[in-house]
Amino acid sequence: MTFQPSEEAFRRMLEEMRPLFWDTDVQALDRDRNAPYIIARLLNLGGMRGYIWTVDLFTEQQIADAVIRRRDLRPVVRSFMARRLNIPQERLVQTPSWR
Secondary structure (H helix, E strand, C coil), X not given: CCCCCCHHHHHHHXXXXXXXXXXXXXXXXXXXXXXXXXXXXXXXXXXXXXXXXXXXXXXXXXXXXXXXXXXXXXXXXXXXXXXXXXXXXXXXXXXXCXX
16 A cells, blocks of 8 residues: 545645746646646756655655656756656657757
């Protein structure tokens, strides 16, 4: 059995990190359905606090899926998380060269 933080903890994070979601109706976000988007925002823009919220609110598999698939992750974030989660570089999507 894995620990799943409460919906209350998720909503508390959204309130605290609301500036990261300036273009989104945070009340409409669903933790599971919108996990890749939320994870990318927290890791890219949330600093250490965003990282802590990410590992507290999402499973390792959800985080790994976001790291593998999201093209909008900053290269340094993608590289750090890939190393932390032991994801081989060849599994990661390529970031566009214009980024």
